[in-house]
Amino acid sequence: LAAGSRPNVGLHGSSCYGGSRRGARISRRCVSTLWAQKPGKSTKRHPAAVGGGGFGGASRTHMPPSPTNDYAVFPRLEPPVADTLVAAPEDWEQPGPLPNEIYQRLDQIYGLPRFNYETSEPVSLDELMVAPKDPPSISRNEFDDLLSAATGRPVSTPPASTFASTPSSADLPLDALPPFEKFRILHVDPLVLGIDDFFTAAECDRYVALATQNQKHNILESRSPTVGKDAAAKAQRTSTTYYNHFEGVPELMAKASRLLGLQSIDRWEEPQTVRYRKNEKFTWHLDALGPNENNPGLGGQRLATLLVYHTDLQSDEGGATMFRDLTGTNGRLAVRPRRGAALLFFPAAGGIPNAPFDVRTLHCGQAVSATSQQDKWISQLWLRQSSYTPTAPPGNSHSQATKAISEYCANLSVK
Numbered sequence: 001l002a003a004g005s006r007p008n009v010g011l012h013g014s015s016c017y018g019g020s021r022r023g024a025r026i027s028r029r030c031v032s033t034l035w036a037q038k039p040g041k042s043t044k045r046h047p048a049a050v051g052g053g054g055f056g057g058a059s060r061t062h063m064p065p066s067p068t069n070d071y072a073v074f075p076r077l078e079p080p081v082a083d084t085l086v087a088a089p090e091d092w093e094q095p096g097p098l099p100n101e102i103y104q105r106l107d108q109i110y111g112l113p114r115f116n117y118e119t120s121e122p123v124s125l126d127e128l129m130v131a132p133k134d135p136p137s138i139s140r141n142e143f144d145d146l147l148s149a150a151t152g153r154p155v156s157t158p159p160a161s162t163f164a165s166t167p168s169s170a171d172l173p174l175d176a177l178p179p180f181e182k183f184r185i186l187h188v189d190p191l192v193l194g195i196d197d198f199f200t201a202a203e204c205d206r207y208v209a210l211a212t213q214n215q216k217h218n219i220l221e222s223r224s225p226t227v228g229k230d231a232a233a234k235a236q237r238t239s240t241t242y243y244n245h246f247e248g249v250p251e252l253m254a255k256a257s258r259l260l261g262l263q264s265i266d267r268w269e270e271p272q273t274v275r276y277r278k279n280e281k282f283t284w285h286l287d288a289l290g291p292n293e294n295n296p297g298l299g300g301q302r303l304a305t306l307l308v309y310h311t312d313l314q315s316d317e318g319g320a321t322m323f324r325d326l327t328g329t330n331g332r333l334a335v336r337p338r339r340g341a342a343l344l345f346f347p348a349a350g351g352i353p354n355a356p357f358d359v360r361t362l363h364c365g366q367a368v369s370a371t372s373q374q375d376k377w378i379s380q381l382w383l384r385q386s387s388y389t390p391t392a393p394p395g396n397s398h399s400q401a402t403k404a405i406s407e408y409c410a411n412l413s414v415k
């Protein structure tokens with residue numbers, strides 16, 4: 001999309017869309033229709049797709065890799081995929097409650113029926129028992145073709161076994177937290193949400209201090225260039241990652257789980273706090289795991305990415321989280337770090353049918369400018385399909401955090 005242009009917001013021209021009024025309703029049937037109606041129908045060429053390349057496409061124009069070439073590793077979206085993009089109406093970027101159609105999407109596309117649930121609402125046993133949705137299945141050969149097209153080199157995936165989903169046992173008093181109210185809808189399809197005041201300033205300060213005093217807090221520091229990412233994505237990270245113990249970050253675990261309406265924290269990966277100094281960045285990548293990392297026995301695919309910004313960066317200081325193919329109010333969607341704000345998106349649901357991840361969520365951590373007055377600090381969490389077994393720092397476990405989370409919730413209740 002050209003900078004400043006905005007596609008029609010009507011969801012594929014569907015009459016079930018409630019316009020830009022918050023709280024407008026659409027029926028479940030309409031959402032399913034949208035979902036079923038994904039690529040393939042339209043022959044219209046999308047501006048973002050002109051110029052060749054294409055994920056999964058047969059014809060590929062290889063461009064020489066260069067640091068400024070956004071399409072060097074990941075080809076442009078193919079027209080039918082680009083046609084599925086739905087930007088947010090401008091006024092939805094102002095903080096406020098979520099419209100019903102966004103809750104419907106969270107339920108039906110992303111498998112989160114209890115997202116930001118009202119505390120007064122009685123929760124039925126059915127809802128408590130709801131299983132996470134698996135991303136659409138795909139054959140191994142199809143997957144290899146898609147990945148080869150995206151990375152420009154042959155890929156061969158080892159055979160996958162079936163998912164072993166362990167039901168959660170933890171019973172955390174997360175209802176003590178009120179629902180969140182300040183949502184910014186940054187993109188509709190794929191869904192990208194901002195949440196203002198997710199963390200207090202004091203919480204942001206504490207998380208930065210935890211990482212900077214990492215030895216005292218037994219936090220693992222890593223400068224590996226591709227931490228937790230599929231090597232096929234060739235992602236380059238120059239920032240520093242700190243692996244937190246779950247029990248050291250009860251606010252993050254409680255708020256993240258409360259937001260997504262989860263009953264336990266068992267599906268979250270190790271929390272990571274990341275520091276970007278001047279000129280540091282993380283190039284274009286997908287958070288979804290590739291075949292070599294996506295071990296079904298260890299939690300399966302990454303379904304959600306939640307990121308909290310601990311520092312404010314001005315627009316000339318860089319450090320934005322940028323989505324290559326999504327459009328925001330001023331051209332390409334770029335989320336500027338604002339202290340205490342959270343960002344939520346879904347790396348492995350939606351997008352192209354029968355693909356195991358949503359290629360449209362390609363994003364980067366833009367370099368912090370050489371003149372920035374301060375470092376960029378974030379904490380991040382990834383939600384897996386099923387229970388995840390943490391490996392870092394050594395000895396980390398979900399169950400160790402139960403006491404700290406319960407205490408945090410209890411303190412909120414007495415306030």
Ligand SMILES: O=C(O)CCC(=O)C(=O)O
Nearest residue numbers: 282287320321364365378
């Ligand atoms: O730093 C950012 O804004 C994004 C980081 C990111 O995408 C990642 O670590 O996977």
Ligand SMILES: [Fe+2]
Nearest residue numbers: 285286287363
């Ligand atoms: Fe990422």
